[in-house]
Amino acid sequence: MNPGDRVRVDRADRAYEGVLLPSSTDEQLVVKLEGGYNVGVDRDDADVSVLAEDVYEIDGDSDADDAEDAADEDASDEVEFDDDLPTISLISTGGTIASTVDYRTGAVTAQFDAEDVLRAVPDLAGRANYRGRVVANILSENMEPPIWQDLAQAVQEEIENGADGVVVMHGTDTMQYSASALSFMLETPVPIVFTGSQRSADRPSSDNVMNAVSAVEAAKSDCAEVLVCMHGSESDDICALHRGTRVRKNHTSRRDAFETIGAEPLGTVDYDSETVSFCRDYQQRGEVALELSAALESDVELLKFTPGMDPAFLDVVEGADGLVIEGTGLGHVHTDLIPRIEELVADGTTVVMTSQCLEGRVCDRVYDTGRDLLDAGVIEAGDTLPGTAKVKLMWALANEESVTETMQTSIAGELQERSVPWE
Numbered sequence: 001m002n003p004g005d006r007v008r009v010d011r012a013d014r015a016y017e018g019v020l021l022p023s024s025t026d027e028q029l030v031v032k033l034e035g036g037y038n039v040g041v042d043r044d045d046a047d048v049s050v051l052a053e054d055v056y057e058i059d060g061d062s063d064a065d066d067a068e069d070a071a072d073e074d075a076s077d078e079v080e081f082d083d084d085l086p087t088i089s090l091i092s093t094g095g096t097i098a099s100t101v102d103y104r105t106g107a108v109t110a111q112f113d114a115e116d117v118l119r120a121v122p123d124l125a126g127r128a129n130y131r132g133r134v135v136a137n138i139l140s141e142n143m144e145p146p147i148w149q150d151l152a153q154a155v156q157e158e159i160e161n162g163a164d165g166v167v168v169m170h171g172t173d174t175m176q177y178s179a180s181a182l183s184f185m186l187e188t189p190v191p192i193v194f195t196g197s198q199r200s201a202d203r204p205s206s207d208n209v210m211n212a213v214s215a216v217e218a219a220k221s222d223c224a225e226v227l228v229c230m231h232g233s234e235s236d237d238i239c240a241l242h243r244g245t246r247v248r249k250n251h252t253s254r255r256d257a258f259e260t261i262g263a264e265p266l267g268t269v270d271y272d273s274e275t276v277s278f279c280r281d282y283q284q285r286g287e288v289a290l291e292l293s294a295a296l297e298s299d300v301e302l303l304k305f306t307p308g309m310d311p312a313f314l315d316v317v318e319g320a321d322g323l324v325i326e327g328t329g330l331g332h333v334h335t336d337l338i339p340r341i342e343e344l345v346a347d348g349t350t351v352v353m354t355s356q357c358l359e360g361r362v363c364d365r366v367y368d369t370g371r372d373l374l375d376a377g378v379i380e381a382g383d384t385l386p387g388t389a390k391v392k393l394m395w396a397l398a399n400e401e402s403v404t405e406t407m408q409t410s411i412a413g414e415l416q417e418r419s420v421p422w423e
Contacts, residue, residue, distance in 0.1 A: 001050050006050070007019075009048050016039055018031040018034060027043055029041050086164035087131065087162055087163050088163065088164065088165050088166070089158035089167070091166060091169065092132070092133070093147065093171070094138045121208065123209055123213050124213060127217070127220075135154050136150070140170060141174060145296050149185075151181075153294060156292045163190065164219075165191045165218075166191070167194075167195060168182075168192065170195070170196050172198060175247075176387060176388075177387055177390075179226050180245050180391040180412075181395070184245075184411055187290065188290060189287065193227045194215075194226070194244065195230065205255070207230075207255045210231065210239065214269035218276055220276075221267075221276045222285045223266070224282075224284060224286065226243075227241045228247045229241055230242075230255075233256050237272070239269045241266050242258055242260045242265050243266050243412075245384075245385075245412045246262065246263065247259070248261050262383055262416055265279075266280055267280075293395070295398035296395055296398050297321050297322065297395075297398045299320050300397070301323050301390075302326070302387070302390040303323060305328060305334070317344065318347070318349075322349065324393055325341075325351065327355055327362070330363045330364065330367070331354065331370060331380065332364075332367065338372050341376050342377065351377065352381050353378045353381060354386040361383035361416075362380045362382060363380070381415070384407075389407070
């Protein structure tokens with residue numbers, strides 16, 4: 001009995017059938033059930049029989065399908081080009097959506113090209129011509145600014161080579177940062193759509209198919225901006241299209257974890273009708289020429305102020321090129337921190353103030369603390385989200401002569417003209 005075998009596990013109370021997966025202990029068996037979930041049972045409490053040996057190869061294809069696959073090899077391994085369809089570039093940085101399950105090891109791997117994607121998400125077939133490209137294969141928490149630069153360069157090359165739209169498959173944990181980065185680094189004449197998956201492809205509740213299909217439909221649209229396309233409700237009905245600089249992941253595991261902050265989403269994709277709709281103004285396809293400004297100043301930190309914070313904590317950022325502070329309310333910190341912030345500014349650190357509040361904007365002219373911060377040289381960032389402000393400051397320090405003016409000007413929709421309550 002080996003991993004990859006189809007087995008039947010009989011216990012006193014019930015029986016399971018599925019594929020045997022590797023286990024981290026000798027005392028446990030792990031079986032992947034037909035429904036996609038894994039079950040673990042104690043070996044001592046189970047009677048196990050092998051129904052078929054080695055039914056899954058490394059790529060997850062069953063032996064029973066091998067003959068058919070071999071006979072149809074040309075059809076399955078090549079993606080035919082249709083002159084009547086747009087060309088969409090699929091770029092992977094890793095993450096759940098670009099992965100498949102290896103039933104021999106139980107691991108999730110990213111074997112990624114256009115053919116791989118069509119095998120994993122066959123619903124994409126017939127919607128566009130596809131090109132596949134890997135920029136990175138990482139967990140999104142391991143994302144770093146140099147990879148943003150590689151990604152921006154790859155997107156530029158794909159558009160130069162004729163892509164009518166780009167879909168970036170990305171882990172969800174840091175997707176909002178990467179979407180912000182590309183929003184500042186690229187002027188784009190075509191849609192650039194980030195998408196991901198909260199739940200892996202082997203789970204019945206996976207969102208990978210709907211998100212991928214909706215992202216491709218959005219990439220065919222007339223909205224030439226950087227967007228994030230993820231579930232817009234708990235059901236499988238719509239995906240929301242969020243502007244890349246205004247989006248935030250607001251839940252750890254829900255499929256509709258992403259929200260536009262301070263406004264409604266820019267648009268939606270109706271999954272059943274495949275209709276892409278927009279409810280606010282956007283940059284239209286072909287409106288600007290392709291331009292890449294990929295330089296970044298990486299020595300920028302994001303600091304969240306909390307009550308009782310020791311001013312000495314700011315010593316950590318001494319000598320940094322930039323600092324974004326998440327202040328309370330309208331953009332405040334304890335008055336004891338202000339002299340140290342003034343020293344940082346005097347030593348050449350650009351300090352930008354944002355708010356911990358999810359709605360509203362910074363205004364340091366209302367209270368004495370705010371006025372003292374302005375006198376210390378702090379730059380107000382309006383209603384720019386803290387994470388977006390960090391990415392923007394990295395970009396502004398490397399590309400703009402007047403950082404203060406840039407941080408107080410909307411470059412990619414990150415700074416809204418007005419903060420208006422909405423439901």
